[in-house]
Amino acid sequence: MKRTLCLFLSFIILLTSFLALPLSSQGATYKPDRKIYAEAYMLINLDDDSYPVVAQKNIDERLYPASLTKIVTAMVTLENVKDLSVKAKMSQTAFDASAGTGAQVAGINVGEELSVDTLLYLTMVHSACDACEVLAEFVGGTKDNFVKMMNDWVKKVGCTDTNFTNPSGLHDDNHYTTARDMSKITLEALKNADFVKYSTTTEYEYKGYTLPHTNLMLHPGYVTYYYEYAQGIKTGSTEQAEYNVITKASKDGYNYLAIVMKSPQQKIKNQSYLTKCSFVDAKSLFEWAFDGLKYTTIVSKDEVLGEVPVENGKDADTVQLVCEKDTNVIVPVGLDKSAVIVEIPEKPTSLQAPVTKGQKVCNANIIYGDEVIASVQLVAGKTVELSTFLKMINAIKAFFGLTVVKVIVAIVVLAFLLYVYVFFKSLNKKKKIEKRRQARRDAHKGPDDLPPPRR
Incomplete structure (x- = not known):
């Protein structure tokens, strides 16, 4: 039993080591408010x-x-x-x-x-x-x-x-x-x-x-x-x-x-x-x-335009996305800024710590009147340091979240349960055999086996 368990643990360690190895990417046009005759x-x-x-x-x-x-x-x-x-x-x-x-x-x-x-x-x-x-x-x-x-x-x-x-x-x-x-x-x-x-x-x-x-x-x-x-x-x-x-x-x-x-x-x-x-x-x-x-600053430097989760971050699990610099665009006089829409078409689902303040992340489209009037660079608004502990925990979670690992663990568990079942079944069988042997021995005892009478 001990020998079998040692072989089983050795197999799991070897498999884990193998799976841990690596496996084999401004401006808008407007319509003039007067008649233009040209083609x-x-x-x-x-x-x-x-x-x-x-x-x-x-x-x-x-x-x-x-x-x-x-x-x-x-x-x-x-x-x-x-x-x-x-x-x-x-x-x-x-x-x-x-x-x-x-x-x-x-x-x-x-x-x-x-x-x-x-x-x-x-x-x-x-x-x-x-x-x-x-x-x-x-x-x-x-x-x-x-x-x-x-x-x-x-x-x-x-x-x-x-x-x-x-x-x-x-x-x-x-x-x-x-x-x-x-x-x-x-x-x-x-x-x-x-x-x-x-x-x-x-x-x-x-x-x-x-x-x-x-x-x-x-x-x-x-x-x-x-x-x-x-x-x-x-x-x-x-x-x-x-x-x-x-x-x-x-x-x-x-x-x-x-x-x-x-x-x-x-x-x-x-x-x-x-x-x-x-x-x-x-x-x-x-x-x-x-x-x-007229030229108008449509978005200002460090203006927050979005947010993205940060994995393995120390003391922060998100970081704000801010505009890298002032963005000046030609727009109609009297533009209502509330009518301006910010769209981030390629925002990442998350960032991996460490994240450095000013780090380029993605672009945002500034939309007015159903037209993109500017494309701006978004950067990280602050530095987020790496948490080594969280990285290890998340790595373990990620490892055991792999489908192949789940399958192997299931197989191992089933093999272990099968082994336990076979072991106890075998043990029970041995007990029954021993019991039958004892019964036979008891059955063979008779008068010839009695001690001699006293004189």
Whole structure:
């Protein structure tokens, strides 16, 4: 019996040792409160490096850029010509490319030489198509090679649905882009100081003429379009493209970029004349944003946004989840913070101690008007030290909670009970046999076994 029990205990210890071994992963868009005529538009805040889009419509619809193309022409030139004072000559081929098309030109004659600097001003201020043709031949060697450089450049800045067939934006069914791609192009261009200089120049003196920027929002004489806070950048129009404008505005410390595409020319507000609605749209977007939106601290640093259990924690079984830093978001003026909802989609079921204050845990979504307006990092609000005792207790509980361990323990218990049953059954059997033997011995005792009588 002792030998059997020793073997049983040895088996349990060995099994336990074996099982203890290891077994084999900001901003919201809003709807402007006024009419916007354009087929597609974007309004982008420039005050945050993430460039949040605050309003948009049909931003992935394929449209014709017209002279917005010249933004890319200017950038390819600026990135490939170091000395902007160098001169380029108008060839017959370059002249013929825009002659007779009705396109805007600067009147550059065949054989005439102009500096790249002058050609860039003519391109970005006057939207001169003939200047683009000169730049294309000068920079690319041939126009076809320059167009290839243009298409390579837009892919480099992340465009996925843009294709150019010429440097000026003359209509071609295969010459297209989207508002989203134009935003990528323009945001990249605005990083270049020379581009900003050329594209925001209000007027340029050329051959005794003052050439005004084609963005009519810059000129007080155009009462319907003028917007005192507007700056540059580029316009574009053809019969097929209708009216496009990309422009920037700054007011009260806020800066926005508007991209307006395929806006019509029509009578508006009971006017008797036709209005180029691209400028009206851009102005409306700016006014709406400056008057109705503002940066607001939607959640503050160390603000408690949730709680999570802590396993094996010393003196604490939960830890608060707090915001890592102040989160500023562009929201409507007068936002009711009680309407803001916090959602933690990937909150862990628990954390293992030790937990350090400031330890990153998960993200929370800040929701307003059924839209995520910010995603914030949540961190542990305090330090929770490890309790070695609790860790040992929980480890034992976890071990004996394993299904395989439960099965083995059940088998062992059943084996032990079976052993006890067999042992006592065997013992009882031995007792019965001994009893029968004793009975037989008693039965064999008779008279011959009596002692002799006394004399």
